[in-house]
Amino acid sequence: MSDPFEDHRNLLFSVAYRILGTATDAEDAVQDAWLKWSAADRSRVSEPKAYLARIVSNIAMDRLRSTQRQRETYIGPWLPEPILTSSDLADDATTTESVSMAMLVVLESLSPLERAVFVLKEVFDFSYGEIADAIDSSEAAVRQAAHRARGHVQSRRPRFDSDRSRQKAVMERFFAATTGGDINTLMELLSPDVTLWTDGGGKVRQALRPVTGSSKVATWFAGIAQRPYQGIDFVDMRAQIVEINGGAGMVFSGAGRVISTVTIDLDSDGRIVGIHNVANPDKLHAIGGGTTHPID
Missing domain, CATH: 3.10.450.50 (Nuclear Transport Factor 2; Chain: A,)
Incomplete structure (x- = not known):
């Protein structure tokens, strides 16, 4: 029988990396999510994917809040941590754009909440209700955060060439x-x-x-x-x-x-x-x- 955590490990890293912008912190967030998953009563988990996304999203938001002060006092431009990628499985331009350096720079200007909501909604197509459950917020608050994030990203979004x-x-x-x-x-x-x-x-x-x-x-x-x-x-x-x-x-x-x-x-x-x-x-x-x- 497969392990749901291993089945969704790539997804968890992808969510955490887009929220945090650093591979090192994203890997740490995935590891912390594994510890919480290992200690959980899995008999009460009906949807492992949503449950794991909830864990890693909250861990990533907490980490982002704790590192924001460091980024504000950073010497010179702060850029995301680059990663080697394999795009043979991702022909969707939206998916590819969301991990581009230019888009990650734009996401840096969002609040941790707005960034998590944008990533879960626009990249991974979670419903507002699923996102509300994931980040322990109301659906109304999630919709408002999504609206603010979407408008902010659209106003700053660089042109993305999918060719x-x-x-x-x-x-x-x-x-x-x-x-x-x-x-x-x-x-x-x-x-x-x-x-x-x-x-x-x-x-x-x-x-x-x-x-x-x-x-x-x-x-x-x-x-x-x-x-x-x-x-x-x-x-x-x-x-x-x-x-x-x-x-x-x-x-x-x-x-x-x-x-x-x-x-x-x-x-x-x-x-x-x-x-x-x-x-x-x-x-x-x-x-x-x-x-x-x-x-x-």
């Missing part, structure tokens, strides 16, 4: 131009109003404010091949294209560790309008560990 083949093709050209220091090709690929966010968390040197404009961003990336990065010469680095958060991304490695990840967002013309560069070593454990997460 994976186009995104991969652009990333391959961007990859070649970056590793080759080709500023002319970079200028062709970048939208005039492109924005680059870099997250070093005060642990490594990065831009403390977003870098905007194609010229500045192209110069920033072209310079990667011309100077040491985190004390590592470019010739000693390994760069590769992998799937990160549901789309094509770059991983830079060297000196036996992951140095940074880069993901991109495209506009309607297929030009790069947003770039997220995570270099904080505390946020690269999931990538360095090599674990691939299916997108649920």
Whole structure:
């Protein structure tokens, strides 16, 4: 007989990761959920999926509340912790978009309650009643939170290009131009109003404010091949294209560790309008560990 917890483990991680934005905290939330599940009287659990979703959602909201102060005082832009993903099981654009770096950044601006409600309703299609049970709230309060969250996300939602083949093709050209220091090709690929966010968390040197404009961003990336990065010469680095958060991304490695990840967002013309560069070593454990997460 299968174990309901193991049957729904990927779902629990997927819920927790979208609420928290960090793989490490999401894994901890899943582990805490397992402890509660192990101690529960399962004879009284009629719907294991809903019961487990309730546990992990509340754990994730509590963790998010406790970490919000740290994120408010974070040095430089705070970006989500990137994860390696497998999208062969998720052809739904809504599912893939919900785990993208750009969407996770938008979700950061919601309250813990709004974020949990949005994730459970918009991504996993829980009913309002199921969500109310899951987070110990009234259905009316859940509906209000969902309305606020939906409006907030819609007003800030970046354009999401679900054409994976186009995104991969652009990333391959961007990859070649970056590793080759080709500023002319970079200028062709970048939208005039492109924005680059870099997250070093005060642990490594990065831009403390977003870098905007194609010229500045192209110069920033072209310079990667011309100077040491985190004390590592470019010739000693390994760069590769992998799937990160549901789309094509770059991983830079060297000196036996992951140095940074880069993901991109495209506009309607297929030009790069947003770039997220995570270099904080505390946020690269999931990538360095090599674990691939299916997108649920």
